[in-house]
Amino acid sequence: xxxxxxxxxxxxxxxxxxxxxxxxxxxxxxxxxxxxxxxxxxxxxxxxxxxxxxxxxxxxxxxxxxxxxxxxxxxxxxxxxxxxxxxxxxxxxxxxxxxxxxxxxxxxxxxxx
Amino acid sequence: xxxxxxxxxxxxxxxxxxxxxxxxxxxxxxxxxxxxxxxxxxxxxxxxxxxxxxxxxxxxxxxxxxxxxxxxxxxxxxxxxxxxxxxxxxxxxxxxxxxxxxxxxxxxxxx
Numbered sequence: 001x002x003x004x005x006x007x008x009x010x011x012x013x014x015x016x017x018x019x020x021x022x023x024x025x026x027x028x029x030x031x032x033x034x035x036x037x038x039x040x041x042x043x044x045x046x047x048x049x050x051x052x053x054x055x056x057x058x059x060x061x062x063x064x065x066x067x068x069x070x071x072x073x074x075x076x077x078x079x080x081x082x083x084x085x086x087x088x089x090x091x092x093x094x095x096x097x098x099x100x101x102x103x104x105x106x107x108x109x110x111x112x113x
Numbered sequence: 114x115x116x117x118x119x120x121x122x123x124x125x126x127x128x129x130x131x132x133x134x135x136x137x138x139x140x141x142x143x144x145x146x147x148x149x150x151x152x153x154x155x156x157x158x159x160x161x162x163x164x165x166x167x168x169x170x171x172x173x174x175x176x177x178x179x180x181x182x183x184x185x186x187x188x189x190x191x192x193x194x195x196x197x198x199x200x201x202x203x204x205x206x207x208x209x210x211x212x213x214x215x216x217x218x219x220x221x222x223x224x
Contacts, residue, residue, distance in 0.1 A: 034212075042216055043201065044156075044203075046212070059211075090155050092155075094212075101146060101158050102156075102212055103158070104156050106154055106155050107153065107154060
């Protein structure tokens with residue numbers, strides 16, 4: 001069966017520090033991968049998606065970047081965090097991009113102070 | 114145009130009561146999905162709907178894909194404390210777009 005894991009689960013970082021959140025999927029090959037952000041009390045905002053190694057599409061311009069160095073690995077990064085980057089970050093995967101069900105990781109809560 | 118309008122934003126109900134929430138959009142959707150998110154965790158898929166008019170149940174949960182393909186509802190019967198959480202509707206709008214999510218309905222069940 002397929003599993004998805006992301007880490008760290010919780011992160012407290014000072015403004016201006018770098019960020020790296022990692023996500024891996026097991027039990028499937030060539031998944032579509034996604035990073036979402038959930039602000040407190042709000043819905044899910046799509047940040048990045050990837051249909052293959054090295055292929056990254058950004059939904060919104062921002063202080064973050066994503067990379068996919070391996071088929072089942074998706075990384076969310078920032079060189080310098082802003083206060084507004086605080087939130088709950090969710091990695092997800094799907095078999096098909098446009099009609100597929102999304103399967104989410106456990107989430108990473110980032111607090112920027 | 115591709116936004117999902119989910120209502121109500123929050124609900125406070127007594128254990129044993131039935132719950133109803135819905136999602137609407139001005140765009141046509143090919144698929145409607147309903148997720149539940151427990152506090153501090155990622156959303157988990159509850160029900161997936163693929164055809165207009167489809168009515169699907171999963172235990173005490175029932176969801177329907179609207180005939181116009183622009184809306185969906187989720188009902189929970191005989192609520193229990195573990196139903197607490199945030200419920201999201203989601204779907205890919207027609208003509209190749211990634212999954213869009215409603216803002217969520219936060220459900221509180223009082224024992």
